[in-house]
């Protein structure tokens with residue numbers, strides 16, 4: 001498995017590859033749409049969700065409505081709803097939720113507890129195999145050490 | 146003298162394990178005889194569903210955790226209960242208890258009703274009710290069901306899996322009761338308001354109709370399989386003795402209600418059975434599953450495959 005950071009993935013040919021995205025949600029929102037368009041399959045490991053709105057507004061109600069209208073599955077909506085300790089920031093994206101619902105993309109909210117040679121292990125006891133893992137630079141450096 | 150939830154969270158992270166750590170093809174599966182397989186299959190199916198529904202319970206608790214650290218602990222517990230369900234399904238597969246497609250066994254109507262209630266009200270139930278219910282179920286699971294399983298089955302892989310599960314459960318029970326202490330130590334008016342909201346007739350009725358027959362059916366099934374009633378009794382005693390040891394837990398009405406109900410459940414000669422539980426088991430057996438509609442997508446997430454690619 002190759003580990004690249006939040007910018008480095010742009011230099012990697014993702015065609016036909018299984019890709020994991022383990023980034024803070026605010027950054028995952030930026031890159032997941034482009035990654036799902038190129039990779040064979042994508043797993044998005046989400047630590048905590050953020051509010052997402054299609055237009056630059058700072059009103060959570062708009063984000064809530066956006067979520068309600070674009071994500072059809074009730075349980076997935078629940079996984080994408082920030083909790084009461086979550087931030088109030090709203091990230092702008094029109095394509096994030098659509099990308100998450102593509103058939104080659106899976107949202108995983110189980111806590112990641114280890115990165116192993118072939119993938120990511122999460123607390124529900126499963127090892128998720130990927131060819132490329134996109135993660136923030138400090139994490140990448142820590143894993144390489 | 147407050148409990149160190151942060152240290153507990155770190156321990157939980159350090160103790161993580163994976164289905165991939167287990168050699169599912171190791172020798173020992175042959176100890177599962179045809180007779181034992183037939184007897185244990187329904188038990189294992191119930192067990193997987195209890196873990197899976199328990200996982201959903203922790204998901205609800207996480208949305209109303211009193212602090213961010215407790216929230217993160219609950220998120221881990223949500224995942225760990227899912228892991229227990231996954232590992233137990235993998236044991237079922239190892240023992241030839243699943244059909245070709247390896248699907249989860251269908252839950253009975255009472256489990257389906259519990260799923261429906263959790264989907265509909267789970268995230269709105271007040272913290273105290275759920276926080277008091279979960280340790281009761283965990284005491285019963287840990288003290289009675291799992292002990293029964295390990296007495297019946299000698300497969301070393303099963304015992305290896307349950308060494309992990311039991312060590313997880315010991316942490317769950319510790320945290321469950323520490324959270325009750327934390328809530329009980331809060332301002333009295335707050336615990337009373339919370340408890341009063343548990344008493345909305347709709348909620349009370351829903352909980353009775355769903356959980357009373359669910360628990361009774363399991364109780365009777367398991368006793369019929371040979372679980373001694375003494376084990377059930379010990380499990381409930383553990384619930385009241387750990388809760389009673391705490392300084393503040395006894396201030397929570399929900400704790401007392403559940404403790405009383407549990408002692409009625411284990412005592413088969415109590416009128417509770419004749420007048421409430423047995424009739425409800427009968428009535429709910431006539432509820433057509435299609436009335437409940439499709440459950441939310443989490444019910445499809447259990448897997449016996451250690452590796453997902």
Ligand SMILES: [Fe+2]
Pocket residue numbers: 196199225226229314
């Ligand atoms: Fe469990």
Ligand SMILES: [Fe+2]
Pocket residue numbers: 199226283313314317
């Ligand atoms: Fe547990």
